[in-house]
Amino acid sequence: MEADQPSEVDGEPDYRFTLANERTFLAWIRTALALLAGGVAVAQVVPPFSIPQGTVVLSVGCIALAAVLAAGSYPRWRAVQRAMRADRPLPPHRMMAVVAVGVVVVALAATVLVLLE
Template identity: 60%
Template sequence: MTEPNVERHVDPGHDPDYRFTLANERTFLAWIRTALGLIAGGVAVAQLLPPFSVPWGRHALATLLVAAGAVMAVASVRRWQQVQRAMRAEEALPPTRLPAALAAFLVVACVAILVVVLIGRP
């Protein structure tokens, strides 16, 4: 009887240095923390802030933050897999747009918050 292939779910290629694999996991966890922060921020906006002068503003902002957190979580898993595959194949790491996308989202969210706050001023 042959042993079952325990590594059938592992990407083909060479095992990278464990330090690089662990660094890739730490980076993934940092992106997941960012995603959780966005989700927690959305929940806090929905549950803890008083209503904005724009009736739908609070719920729109909360929805935007939670959705961004979900997108960030999915993108971080995808990025972790791409980097792991590249390391196993001894290829160059693929480029990423995650930092730029997150920064752009935060700028748009800040501008939206400023507009809502300034509209609500007497």
């Protein structure tokens, strides 16, 4: 039996917390979709930079960050849901640091590519 099943939980949390957790999950998914769309747009619309494969690097960076974010959002949602149901503290979250660093790296790469144009 999966740990998500009601038989393993101590109680149902206030529905507002459950809905807030769901909204947070959906926000992470929307951000991943935006990064994915940005990566595809860079590959298909942006003219080539003077640095060879610059658009490919920028595009793959956005798409890879989107994949990491999408892959990490569901386990985070599930862990928070379990903690709320068991009335435990929320687990630590490393995904915010990963996304922040990833966005900074992509932004720096885009800045370099634009400035060297």
